[in-house]
Every structure is written in structure tokens, then in C-alpha cells.
Amino acid sequence: xxxxxxxxxxxxxxxxxxxxxxxxxxxxxxxxxxxxxxxxxxxxxxxxxxxxxxxxxxxxxxxxxxxxxxxxxxxxxxxxxxxxxxxxxxxxxxxxxxxxxxxxxxxxxxxxxxxxxxxxxxxxxxxxxxxxxxxxxxxxxxxxxxxxxxxxxxxxxxxxxxxxxxxxxxxxxxxxxxxxxxxxxxxxxxxxxxxxxxxxxxxxxxxxxxxxxxxxxxxxxxxxxxxxxxxxxxxxxxxxxxxxxxxxxxxxxxxxxxxxxxxxxxxxxxxxxxxxxxxxxxxxxxxxxxxxxxxxxxxxxxxxxx
Amino acid sequence: xxxxxxxxxxxxxxxxxxxxxxxxxxxxxxxxxxxxxxxxxxxxxxxxxxxxxxxxxxxxxxxxxxxxxxxxxxxxxxxxxxxxxxxxxxxxxxxxxxxxxxxxxxxxxxxxxxxxxxxxxxxxxxxxxxxxxxxxxxxxxxxxxxxxxxxxxxxxxxxxxxxxxxxxxxxxxxxxxxxxxxxxxxxxxxxxxxxxxxxxxxxxxxxxxxxxxxxxxxxxxxxxxxxxxxxxxxxxxxxxxxxxxxxxxxxxxxxxxxxxxxxxxxxxxxxxxxxxxxxxxxxxxxxxxxxxxxxxxxxxxxxxxxxxxx
Numbered sequence: 001x002x003x004x005x006x007x008x009x010x011x012x013x014x015x016x017x018x019x020x021x022x023x024x025x026x027x028x029x030x031x032x033x034x035x036x037x038x039x040x041x042x043x044x045x046x047x048x049x050x051x052x053x054x055x056x057x058x059x060x061x062x063x064x065x066x067x068x069x070x071x072x073x074x075x076x077x078x079x080x081x082x083x084x085x086x087x088x089x090x091x092x093x094x095x096x097x098x099x100x101x102x103x104x105x106x107x108x109x110x111x112x113x114x115x116x117x118x119x120x121x122x123x124x125x126x127x128x129x130x131x132x133x134x135x136x137x138x139x140x141x142x143x144x145x146x147x148x149x150x151x152x153x154x155x156x157x158x159x160x161x162x163x164x165x166x167x168x169x170x171x172x173x174x175x176x177x178x179x180x181x182x183x184x185x186x187x188x189x190x191x192x193x194x195x196x197x198x199x200x201x202x203x204x205x206x207x208x209x210x211x212x213x214x215x216x217x218x219x220x221x222x223x224x225x226x227x228x229x230x231x232x233x234x235x236x237x238x239x240x241x242x243x244x245x246x247x248x249x250x251x252x253x254x255x256x257x258x259x260x261x262x263x264x265x266x267x268x269x270x271x272x273x274x275x276x277x278x279x280x281x282x283x284x285x286x287x288x289x290x291x292x293x294x295x296x297x298x299x300x301x302x303x304x305x306x
Numbered sequence: 307x308x309x310x311x312x313x314x315x316x317x318x319x320x321x322x323x324x325x326x327x328x329x330x331x332x333x334x335x336x337x338x339x340x341x342x343x344x345x346x347x348x349x350x351x352x353x354x355x356x357x358x359x360x361x362x363x364x365x366x367x368x369x370x371x372x373x374x375x376x377x378x379x380x381x382x383x384x385x386x387x388x389x390x391x392x393x394x395x396x397x398x399x400x401x402x403x404x405x406x407x408x409x410x411x412x413x414x415x416x417x418x419x420x421x422x423x424x425x426x427x428x429x430x431x432x433x434x435x436x437x438x439x440x441x442x443x444x445x446x447x448x449x450x451x452x453x454x455x456x457x458x459x460x461x462x463x464x465x466x467x468x469x470x471x472x473x474x475x476x477x478x479x480x481x482x483x484x485x486x487x488x489x490x491x492x493x494x495x496x497x498x499x500x501x502x503x504x505x506x507x508x509x510x511x512x513x514x515x516x517x518x519x520x521x522x523x524x525x526x527x528x529x530x531x532x533x534x535x536x537x538x539x540x541x542x543x544x545x546x547x548x549x550x551x552x553x554x555x556x557x558x559x560x561x562x563x564x565x566x567x568x569x570x571x572x573x574x575x576x577x578x579x580x581x582x583x584x585x586x587x588x589x590x591x592x593x594x595x596x597x598x599x600x601x602x603x604x605x606x607x608x609x610x611x612x613x614x615x616x
Contacts, residue, residue, distance in 0.1 A: 038392045099580045106338055107579045109392055110529060113522055114575025121565035121572065232518065236403075239396060280407045283400030290397055291385050 005147040010265045016154040017223070018261020019161035023216035024238030025245065025253035026168060027209025033185040033248035034205050037105065040112035041092060042213055043235015044119035045085050047228065049214025050221040051127060053081040054134050067138065074137035078160075078218055082211035089210025090203045098199075116232075124228035131227035134218070157219045164215055165254055168208070172250060181205060185248070233279065237264075240286040246299025255297060260285065310555045312435040314547050319442035320503050322543035325527040326449045326536060327496030332525065333533035334457060335489040336469030338395040341382065341402030343520035345375040345494045347409055347513070349501020354417040354511045364423035364506055371502045372495040378405075379494025383487045402521055409513040416512040423506040430506060442503050449496055450536055456492075457536070465489055466534070497524075519568070523550075526571050529578055532585030541587060546571065 024046055031039045057077035061070060096115050100108040138156075142149035172178035183191040184201045192198050220234055237260060245256025260282060267281040268274065289296065324342055331339050352371035356362045386397040423430045423441070430438055456462050464485050467475040476482050505511055523546060531542025548555075549570050553562040578585065 038396065096576050096580075103579075103583065105392070107583050109338065109395065110525070111576045111579040113525075114572040114579070117522065117572030117575070118569050119572075121568040125563045125565040125569070236396075236399070240400070243393075243396070274411060276411050277407060280404045283404050286400050287385065287397055290389055290393060294389065294393065 007266065007269075008148055010269060011262060012148060012150060012154070014262035014265030015258060016157050016261070017265060018241075018258035019158050020216050020220045020223075020234075020257075021238045021241040021261050022254045022257025023161050023164060023212050023219070024235065025242040025257045026165070026250060027213045028239050028242040029245070029247055029250060029253040030181075030205050030209050032242070033250075034181070034188070034202055035097070035101070035108075037097075037108045038112065038239065039097075039206075039209070040109065040235075041096075041115040041119060042209065043231035043233075043238070044116045044123075045089055045092075045210045045231070046213040046217035046220070046235055046238075047123060047226075047231035048088060048119060048217070049081045049085045049210075050134070050217035050226045050230065051123060052084050053077045053214065053218040054132060054221065054226050056080045057135075057137070070137040078215060081214045081218060085210040085214035086207035089206040089213075093203060093206040098202075120228050120231060127228060129228065131225040131230075133225055134221040136222065153222045157222070160215060160219060164212060168212070169250065171208075177201075177204065237279075237282050240282050243286060243296055244289050246296025249296065249298045252296055252298035259297075307555065307557075309435070310551055312439065314544075314551045314555070315439050316435060316442060316507060317551070318540075318544045318547040319439065319446050320500050320507070321524065321527060321547060322446050322540045323442075323449055323500035323503070324497050324524045325531070325539045325543045326446070326453055327493035327500070328524045328528050329493075329534065329536065329539045330453060330456075330465075330489050330496070331493035333528055333535070333539070334462060334469065335465045335486055337387065337486060337490070338392075338525075339490070339493070340395055340399040340518070340521045340525065341405070342493075342497045342524045343516045343518060344382075344402035344405035345379065345497030346501040346504070346520060347405055347516035348375045348378055349498030350505045350511045350516075351409065351413075351417075351501075352498065353502040353505040354420045357505075358417060358420045361421075364421075364502070365425075368499060368502050371498045375498025375501070376491045376495035379491045380487065382494075383490035387483065387486045387490060399518065399521070403518065406513060406516045409516065413513060416510060416514075418510050420505055420509045420511070422509065438507060442507075445499065445503070446540065449499075450540065453496075454536055457534075461485070461488070469534075523571060526575055528585075530574055530585055532587040535585065535587045538585055538587030542585070546574075549574075 024042065027042050027045075028039060031037070031042070054077075057073055060073040060076060064070070064073075092115055096111045097108050100111055136153055138152055140151050140153055142151045172181060180191070180196045181201050181204070183194065183196055184198055188198050191201075216234075216238070217231070220230070224230055224234065238257065241256040241260040242253045243256070244260055245252030245254065247253075263285055264278045264282050268278050271281075324346060327345070328339070328342050331337050349371040352374050353364065353367040356367040356370060357364055382398065382401050386394060386401070389397055425441075428437070430441055457465075464475070464480045467478065467480055468482050468485050472482050527542035527546050528539050529542070530545060531540065532538030550567040552567065553564075
């Protein structure tokens with residue numbers, strides 16, 4: 001019974017972690033869906049989001065200890081951070097990826113690695129090498145239900161992620177812009193003939209993905225602290241999640257994220273290996289999925305044409 | 307000052323070996339792999355364990371390190387080389403991280419005071435940098451000649467065919483998988499020997515030093531110098547090492563932050579990809595990115611002119 005509760009606990013922790021991965025994975029998947037390239041700098045945008053969120057939150061909060069204002073300041077900080085990252089994402093796309101749109105597939109990938117380096121080292125330069133804690137905007141005493149403990153920040157993480165995913169799904173499926181986005185992802189040149197401004201759609205995709213990454217970054221910083229290279233590992237794992245779910249597929253990214261979070265959380269105790277090897281589990285999962293089903297759980301099988 | 311200059315030459319040699327290996331994988335065969343840090347790690351540990359734990363001479367550990375990293379390259383290559391482009395990049399990146407992750411967990415403190423390399427009773431110590439430069443650059447020269455011959459041989463031309471068009475290469479009777487795995491093993495083996503020399507120079511192994519960053523640095527050297535061009539790759543290693551030791555070289559390490567050099571690597575990658583995707587010494591024929599030449603691109607950006615084509 002105790003082990004069952006323990007595993008349920010791992011499961012709950014895994015879902016929290018997974019919902020963060022899912023949020024970040026959405027950015028990878030959306031960009032891949034349209035441009036067919038991996039935005040390596042996405043993980044670092046997450047880090048920038050976390051820093052901006054932390055800075056605006058502490059600035060807004062000042063010396064206030066009012067519970068309501070703390071929560072309000074947190075959400076305001078989150079929105080500011082989303083807006084900043086959206087602009088940053090659009091700027092990066094314009095400067096580093098747009099000139100390479102017709103180039104060989106490796107060129108934008110290398111360019112993205114370069115951008116990722118600039119961002120993470122720039123942040124280490126500006127903010128210093130020390131990691132910072134993101135203060136909880138509320139009292140973070142765990143709530144214990146039948147032996148399972150859930151902290152308020154886990155609930156917040158899950159709630160925010162679910163809301164974001166619902167909003168995104170509605171946006172992509174119900175609005176005209178979302179329709180344009182799906183059209184561009186299906187066939188860019190045809191959609192251009194139908195009067196869709198592909199440049200605008202690509203810019204917007206980067207903006208949305210980056211804003212989601214900012215949210216993911218802020219939520220992740222509760223668990224991981226805020227530091228300049230936080231985006232590298234988290235970003236990579238979110239990418240793994242996107243591949244597991246089927247890259248280019250929005251629902252796939254959500255499922256893949258949750259799955260990876262749970263796998264990472266349960267995998268180490270289940271296999272009886274030290275929890276420091278959880279990164280290994282994530283990458284092993286990636287390699288297995290790439291070998292068994294390279295198109296991912298929900299992905300479509302694309303045949304290469306000569 | 308002179309000391310740092312010699313240091314740059316030594317590290318440029320070590321990284322040039324790695325970059326030659328990476329060039330074989332990425333430049334010649336066109337596979338974007340990001341796990342050279344892993345091979346470097348394996349080579350370093352092989353030398354450290356053989357020389358320190360088993361007391362064997364350094365020269366014995368050199369081929370063993372090459373064989374072990376080559377074998378790991380084979381193990382990594384067989385499942386992942388079915389993947390293409392970005393997928394391969396991510397899978398190899400993941401494997402590189404797995405190697406580091408395992409090394410950090412098995413041996414978290416690293417290894418200290420590894421015995422020095424010896425040749426006819428002469429000990430190569432880090433104090434006497436000149437002899438070390440001779441040692442490393444001798445092997446760089448050997449690798450250069452070998453890989454140059456390889457690139458100009460039938461095998462090398464098959465590899466280039468694989469890079470240019472897999473389907474076309476296959477239809478001309480080239481066993482794509484065989485050449486891909488072969489290139490990967492060779493690249494991995496050379497990367498492993500670079501690890502041996504790094505251990506022989508510093509006499510320590512730190513598992514935390516084999517990060518993803520090392521792989522990117524090596525890739526940066528290849529891209530900067532010119533993919534597929536060995537002289538360019540060695541030049542790239544020089545430039546990158548020069549950038550990374552520049553603050554110490556001019557005695558401004560207190561003014562210039564440590565991150566500056568890495569920011570420059572990032573800028574180098576982005577700017578090179580946009581302006582000169584074939585690298586400094588790369589030939590137009592082997593270009594990676596935009597098929598237009600630089601002047602064509604420039605004229606396309608000038609206002610008042612229409613872009614050609616669709």
C-alpha cells in the first residue's frame with residue numbers, strides 16, 4: 001500500500017513536470033510544423049522568460065506582503081514576461097532564421113545553436129552565474145490527501161498549463177489566424193497563393209511559442225531555480241517530449257510532455273537506478289522512440305521523396 | 307604572454323584532432339552529429355584509467371582509446387544513423403549527454419595525478435610546452451595526412467556522394483549505411499585520441515568538463531574553417547582557441563567576462579551561416595546553405611532591385 005502511494009506520488013510529480021515540458025514542447029512543435037526546423041534557441045527563451053518573470057515579480061512586489069497582491073503580481077509578471085519573450089522570439093526569427101529560409105536544412109539549425117549560445121552566455125554575463133530562487137507567490141505548504149502530498153505550486157503549474165493548452169487549441173482550431181497557421185503548416189506555397197502572409201504567420205508562430213516558453217520557464221523555475229543554463233536541459237527534454245508525441249503535432253506535444261514527465265519521475269525508482277540518471281532515461285526514451293516510431297505517437301509518417 | 311600563446315597552440319592541436327574527426331562525420335559525410343564531447347570523454351577516461359589504475363604506458367592507451375571510442379561510435383552509429391538531419395543531431399546530442407551523465411555518476415570527482423606520457427625516458431610535462439606542442443602537432447599532421455588521403459580516395463568520394471545525395475549515391479551502388487557508420491567510427495576514434503592528449507597534458511580528468519558546449523565548439527571549428535576542408539578545420543580550431551584565450555593573452559581577463567568568448571562562438575555560427583555558409587576556406591562547390599554567392603545575396607538585399615525567381 002505504501003509503495004502504491006509512493007508511486008502515485010511520483011505520478012503526480014511527473015504530471016506536474018510533464019505539463020511544464022508540454023508547454024515548452026508546444027513551441028518546438030509549432031515551429032517545426034511550419035518551418036521544418038528545430039529551434040534550438042527555444043530552451044534559452046524559456047530561461048529569458050524565467051529571468052524576466054523573476055525580475056518583474058520582485059520589482060512589482062516591492063516590500064508588500066499582501067497575499068492578493070502577491071498572486072496578482074505573479075500573473076502580471078507572467079504576462080509581461082510572455083510579451084517580452086514573444087517579441088524576442090519574433091526578433092530572433094527575423095534576424096537569424098529568416099535569411100536562411102531557403103537554405104539547406106542544416107544552416108538554420110546551426111544558426112539556432114549559435115543563437116542559443118548567445119542567449120545563455122549573455123544571460124550568464126548580465127545576471128551572474130549564481131542561481132536564484134523564484135519565491136512562491138503564496139504559502140507553499142503541501143496539501144495531503146490520503147497520503148499523497150500536493151503542493152499549491154504544483155496545482156498552479158497544472159492549472160496554468162491546462163488553461164494555456166486549451167487557449168492554444170481553441171486558437172488554432174477556431175480562429176481565422178489559427179486556420180491560416182494550419183494552412184501554412186500543411187503547404188506554405190499554396191497557402192501563400194490563397195492570400196495568407198506566410199511571413200506574418202511564421203512571426204506569429206514564433207511569438208506564440210516563445211510566450212508559452214516564458215510561462216513554462218516561470219513554472220519550471222519553482223522546481224529548478226533560475227540560472228543562465230536552465231534552458232539547455234529543460235529545452236532539450238521538452239524537445240524529446242515533442243518528438244515522442246510526434247513533432248509538428250500540437251496534441252502530440254501535450255501528450256508527449258506529460259508522458260515524458262511521468263516516465264522521468266517514475267522511471268528511476270521503478271528501474272532501481274539513482275535519480276541522478278533521470279536525464280539518461282529521457283534521452284534513452286528519445287532514442288527508443290526514434291528507432292521504433294520516428295514519427296512519434298501522433299505523427300504522420302512522411303515518406304521521403306526523391 | 308608567450309605562455310598563453312603556447313597554451314593556445316597546444317589546445318588548438320587537441321581540438322584540431324577533434325575537429326578533424328568531426329569533419330569526417332559532418333564535413334565529408336554530411337551527418338550533423340553533436341556527441342564529440344562524449345568521445346573526448348571516453349578517450350580521456352581510457353588514458354586516465356589505463357595509465358593510473360593499471361600503470362600502463364601512455365602509448366599503449368592511445369590506440370586502445372581510439373578503438374574504444376570507435377567502438378562506442380559504432381554502437382551509437384548503428385541505431386542512430388538511420389535518422390536524418392535534425393533527428394540525428396538531437397539523438398547524438400542525447401547520447402553525448404548520456405555518456406557525460408554516466409561518467410558523472412560513476413566517477414563524480416574525476417581523476418587526479420595521472421602519470422605523464424613518456425618517450426624513450428623523456429617525460430612530457432606541461433611545464434615544457436615546446437615538446438608538448440611537437441607531440442600533439444605531430445599527431446595532428448598524421449591525422450591530417452591520413453584523412454586527406456582518405457578524402458581523395460574512392461572511400462572519400464563515396465562519402466561525399468552520400469553527403470550530396472543519398473538516393474543518388476545508393477543508386478550508384480554505394481552502400482550508404484556502411485559509409486555512414488564507417489565515417490562515424492573514424493571520427494569517433496580520432497575524437498578519442500584527442501581525449502588522450504588532453505589527459506596527458508592536464509593529467510586530470512573532470513567529468514563536468516565534457517559538456518554539450520565542447521561538441522558545439524568542435525562543430526563551430528568545422529563550420530568556421532569550412533566543412534570538408536581539412537586545412538580550414540585546423541584553421542578553425544586555431545581561431546576558436548584564440549578567441550577563447552584572447553582575454554588571458556592580452557591580460558584583460560578581469561575586464562572581459564568569461565562568457566564573451568562563448569557569445570562570440572554563437573555570433574560566429576549565426577553570421578557564418580548567413581554570410582558564408584561554406585566557411586572561411588570552404589569551396590563554393592561544397593557550400594551548405596544558400597546556393598547564392600555573397601555578392602548575389604548582397605545585391606538582392608539592395609533596395610530598388612527585384613529578387614530573381616519565385
